[in-house]
Amino acid sequence: MKSYLIADTTKEERIELIKQWIPDEDGIEDQGMDLWDVYADYINGKREIAEINAGMTGSFYTEEDL
16 A cells, blocks of 8 residues: 655656545535645645544534434
8 A cells, every 4th residue: 555645756656646635516506615725734844644533523413413
C-alpha cells in the first residue's frame, strides 16, 4: 500500500488523491462542504490527512432522528 504522507508524495499526487475521493454525485455540495477547501492544507503540505480528519466534528442523524 502506498503511503499518502506528505513526505512521501508530491503536490500533484496529493491533488490526484483528493480527486479520487470526489464522486460524481457526492451530495456534499448540499451541505456546503468543499473537499478542496477541507484538504487544502494537505494538498499544500501543511497538515496530514489524519490531522485534518481528527479536527472534523459534526452531528450525524439517521432518518429516525429527523
